[in-house]
Amino acid sequence: AQTVTQSQPEMSVQEAETVTLSCTYDTSESDYYLFWYKQPPSRQMILVIRQEAYKQQNATENRFSVNFQKAAKSFSLKISDSQLGDAAMYFCAYHRIRSQGGKLIFGQGTELSVKP
């Protein structure tokens, strides 16, 4: 069974600085997708960034980028120029390709606080 692990329950960053959130996963599949979701205090789940496992190029979305290391099964999220609005719980998620069901498997989450 696939598992996702986020080893940092809490992280803190100064406004305008850069922070990296860690995620590791375990799977025997070769094709899959990885996601980072943001959950602000409103509790809404918001997709931040996605990565296809077959792509070597790391995904970027504005101030958000990932460091995808397939062999190491590592998928970290880098937030540059952190803003107060980035404060939230961040979840790493795994999604199998060609799965009969497209369920997401989530990590435990990392609570990010941003200091002004």
Place this chain on the structure above:
Amino acid sequence: DSGVTQTPKHLITATGQRVTLRCSPRSGDLSVYWYQQSLDQGLQFLIQYYNGEERAKGNILERFSAQQFPDLHSELNLSSLELGDSALYFCASSTKPGQGFRNEQFFGPGTRLTVL
């Protein structure tokens, strides 16, 4: 706004009772997923429906059941409620199952269930 609606937003009930949570997917989305978010279990997949048929089952208790109707809205029924069922229940929708990152799941705002 993801386009996925869930009602009610909050639900407070007593142990032993039965409740129904409702979800309307985004227009055109055929798949509906239910997730449970609790402090001790984190975010867990419960069940998926695609165009009215059950496609995948996760850690869903026998006391819980779901269905998807011809108009594609879905209901999650929770019965014989226990204190431990208190959680945030999310519904998500997507177009086709197992289509990888193009199968982005759009989350509703969730229903907060409190069992007293």
